[in-house]
Amino acid sequence: MELRKIDIRLTGESQKLLVREASGVVSEGESVGILGKSGSGKTSLLSVLGLMSKPTGGELLLSGIPTSGLNDAELARRRNEDIGFVFQNYSLIGHLNVFENVALPCSYGKPMSKKQTTEAVTEQLHAVGLEGFEKRRPKSLSGGEQQRVAIARALVRSPRLVLADEPTGALDTATGLQILEHLASATSRAGACLVVVTHDQEIARAMDQTWVLRDAELHHEVKGRR
Numbered sequence: 001m002e003l004r005k006i007d008i009r010l011t012g013e014s015q016k017l018l019v020r021e022a023s024g025v026v027s028e029g030e031s032v033g034i035l036g037k038s039g040s041g042k043t044s045l046l047s048v049l050g051l052m053s054k055p056t057g058g059e060l061l062l063s064g065i066p067t068s069g070l071n072d073a074e075l076a077r078r079r080n081e082d083i084g085f086v087f088q089n090y091s092l093i094g095h096l097n098v099f100e101n102v103a104l105p106c107s108y109g110k111p112m113s114k115k116q117t118t119e120a121v122t123e124q125l126h127a128v129g130l131e132g133f134e135k136r137r138p139k140s141l142s143g144g145e146q147q148r149v150a151i152a153r154a155l156v157r158s159p160r161l162v163l164a165d166e167p168t169g170a171l172d173t174a175t176g177l178q179i180l181e182h183l184a185s186a187t188s189r190a191g192a193c194l195v196v197v198t199h200d201q202e203i204a205r206a207m208d209q210t211w212v213l214r215d216a217e218l219h220h221e222v223k224g225r226r
């Protein structure tokens with residue numbers, strides 16, 4: 001994934017430039033933690049990276065392909081098949097059981113067969129240590145277990161890019177780090193990019209790169225690789 005001078009301007013009265021010329025490269029298998037104060041534009045940037053909104057300027061490349069020229073159908077296809085999302089809270093569907101929640105992305109876009117779906121869901125639930133939880137409802141799970149289900153769901157279609165917005169906000173740092181370690185190693189093994197927005201400096205700095213959004217600018221923290 002590559003950001004080339006991405007601008008994000010707020011619509012409405014203020015027209016404020018929320019993000020100015022943000023640039024960066026995330027190689028296949030690499031992870032990035034994004035830090036920034038509340039209101040600094042982290043979620044807005046993530047929604048651009050997830051093709052849910054268009055930047056005001058600049059170019060976003062996914063797997064080397066510029067996305068500014070894609071039409072709505074092509075954007076939707078990439079969102080469904082190539083991108084996995086993990087959100088902070090309430091991201092699981094309450095009336096669906098764990099299996100059905102993880103299987104949701106398999107029916108988007110080009111649907112996967114029932115056999116492929118069962119195999120992929122089983123593999124992801126095993127990877128997060130939740131085999132045997134298939135029939136449970138989200139509300140019967142702990143916060144950490146729910147977040148592991150959300151991670152299994154984000155990975156079930158083997159996305160090229162995984163985006164996580166405060167995925168550990170409701171958890172203590174130790175549990176959060178454990179969950180992020182799993183997410184980082186699973187995406188790295190699959191050769192996918194991982195972008196994690198977090199308030200937790202320890203978590204952000206455990207990623208391969210750390211970016212900080214401050215005064216509309218995206219700063220890259222210099223450090224050694226993990």
Ligand SMILES: Nc1ncnc2c1ncn2[C@@H]1O[C@H](COP(=O)(O)OP(=O)(O)OP(=O)(O)O)[C@@H](O)[C@H]1O
Pocket residue numbers: 010011012018036037038039040041042043044045
């Ligand atoms: N659709 C919108 N219209 C107008 N303003 C918006 C819109 N979406 C976001 N904003 C504003 O843009 C700023 C950045 O919002 P954003 O959600 O990206 O921040 P954030 O860094 O994710 O904050 P937090 O850490 O609190 O989640 C905020 O001031 C917000 O009020």
Ligand SMILES: [Mg+2]
Pocket residue numbers: 042043044165
């Ligand atoms: Mg946010």
